[in-house]
Amino acid sequence: MNRLRVGDQVLVTAGNxxxxxxxxxxxxxxxxxxxxxxxxxxxxxxxxxxxxxGGIQQKPAPIAISNVMPLDPETGKATRVRFxxxxxxxxxxxxxxxxxTSAES
Numbered sequence: 001m002n003r004l005r006v007g008d009q010v011l012v013t014a015g016n017x018x019x020x021x022x023x024x025x026x027x028x029x030x031x032x033x034x035x036x037x038x039x040x041x042x043x044x045x046x047x048x049x050x051x052x053x054g055g056i057q058q059k060p061a062p063i064a065i066s067n068v069m070p071l072d073p074e075t076g077k078a079t080r081v082r083f084x085x086x087x088x089x090x091x092x093x094x095x096x097x098x099x100x101t102s103a104e105s
Contacts, residue, residue: 002027003081003092004034004070008100011078012039014067021071025060033062074098 004010008024022036042061048054069078072094079094092100 002029004065004068009071010034010036010068011071012036012063012067013069013078015063016040017063024068026062027065028062029065031062032065034065034068035060035062036068039063070094070100072096072098073100 004024004027006024006027009021010024012018012020012022017039020036020039022039024034025037026035028034037060040061040063041058044057044059046052046054046057070081070092071077072079074094074096079096081092081094081100083090084093085091086099094100
């Protein structure tokens with residue numbers, strides 16, 4: 001079980017986008033990188049094709065997984081995550097004691 005899941009609200013803790021919040025869109029454990037919606041947007045110049053119009057498009061670029069922390073659902077601040085067994089299920093717990101649930105689960 002990972003400390004981060006797709007759909008979690010996270011805070012960027014380092015880099016050019018430090019302090020920004022967003023939702024995890026994708027996690028790549030092999031490369032150790034995550035994509036956060038609305039953070040680290042890069043511009044791509046796209047040639048027009050028969051299916052799509054060309055122009056300058058923005059899309060989120062990956063960030064190192066070590067540079068994001070999940071948000072505590074009670075306080076709204078970045079928190080470390082621990083695991084506990086509650087009602088026979090393994091759950092993620094924030095420092096405040098609140099259970100962290102992702103939007104997708």
